[in-house]
Amino acid sequence: MRDFWETHRWPEGERRAHWHLLFEDQPAVRDFARAHAEILSRYPELSPVPVEWLHATLQSIGPLSRAAAVAVVEAARSALAVIEPFEIEIGPAQAIHNGVVPAIYPEDRMSELFWTLRRATESVVGSEIPKAPEVFWPHFSLAYSGAYWDHDELSREMTKLRPPRPWARVREAVLVDQVQGWRDKYTWTVIARVRLGKAPTGEAASVTTQSEGGRG
Template sequence: MPSPEWTYKHATDLRDHWWWRPGWQVGTRFYTWHITFDGQHELHRLVDTYQAELARHPGLDLIPHQWLHLTMQGVGHAADITTDQIDSLLSAAQARLAALNPVTVEFHRPVIRPEAIVLPALPPAEVDRIRTAVRASIADVLGPDAVPDQADGFQPHVTLAYSSSAQSADTIESAIESISSEPVEVSIPTASLIELHRDNRMYEWHTIAEVPIDSQANGAL
């Protein structure tokens, strides 16, 4: 099966990523499921390779290692979710994620999207297995109609840099295409339920729990 277009086709122009989405403002806190990458040193080295070049280009906000993430599945605003519901969401996710086989993906060449430069996770279907299980766990607890976002159209990626201005992507495309790199395989042992904010023009969070994927995976609630 050919790779989907979003994994290789560059956008021609960039726009500012940091506009406020509906329901968001300074102080907003949001529960969401992410894949995070603490200790993934090979991925960090790949990120550093490209960020060293991206740092030469104005209007890009580079993502530090500690905030590298793969956005997976929202849950809801913290003000709308109770502590008991969080406990139930974690129990439901633990049961569903433990039933999955281990997940490994590859990261290699960046792609310019309209608001960011990203590393696609390949094959996307591997991360989609995790997301499908997480979505089912949200439906178990909050009901099918309370699961945010659409089930299809998921584009799993790790962002290297967000655009903070409107600009042409031409010079950035030339720069990243000139870099030689080797693909990196990353195993994904856990999915993280986090409380997220973007008060500082950066996605920052604290982790509620890391839930193991596959019954043999290392991780803890």
Template structure:
């Protein structure tokens, strides 16, 4: 683990501007059709399943948040279309990327799996950020200057000691390959203690 906080905290506080029914446009890398990734997540969740205060993330909602763009109700469809076209133009020359998933990373609000090499997906995010900056008038790019690529396996829903989580994941899982061949634009909503979304578009790497 690269970080071992002493306490867990509730992840489900309402971020600025977020409210029930209001959706964010977000670019995700989704681990679809990758059973090794799903098995790794289930393995970690199996270690955590007996602990209180955690929400295990269902397979259908697994994701790697790559860039939050902004609120859907503030971004016209024409700008969304221009952004997607710009992302496609930038990613056409970038071949699909394989990374290693499995580095356990503990945050006070979540348990996550990071990647190696840690910077290998930066060109994907930069393509998205460049396109969004040039096409979307109201965006949140300045709010997220740094990126640590990860797939969360569970969110904390309460305040409490982190030691039970640390102990449960004391044995490192065996890493698995994560294939990144496309990125998805989704309209994401905070619903209860989960993130759910409707897909808006998909762009492949390498055209």
């Protein structure tokens, strides 16, 4: 396994906006993460993600001003109005090249959500948005690797552990103002929540906080 943090270091103090799926109201997903906690704690090379900071990244954006954040939220609200809420299945978790992750299914619905959000965001921030992957792989992290090490034993242990694969309902995308805790975890404040499907008549963008000194 490689060192995740070595290739993901942010400039000190930088804040970056991201679109996330959050699991605050999904107890089955949190229980799934907790079921892996004991195994992950055995390996000092790993930085497990605290349950309260579990997230699936949909799109990294970068620093945003308040005005740009409002515009991004409005664009996303219009775009996501045509995507109805849907169910996802999570897991099993696996040790990959830089951490421990469960995949998210169905990939086609998650990819539709990703590309819809990306196009909406790109319509505001333009080409400054990070380059899109050739194929979007929906997943989230249970732990980040902080070293170069042989994780064969971890992989064997993960194979033995098969907690129930949770289902969750995707109802919204959450725009967050994210901070990197170096070699530890990511934390954030919520900028706005944008529901999937048509919003009630008259609902407007609500931006609660924002990065300072960003675009726009």
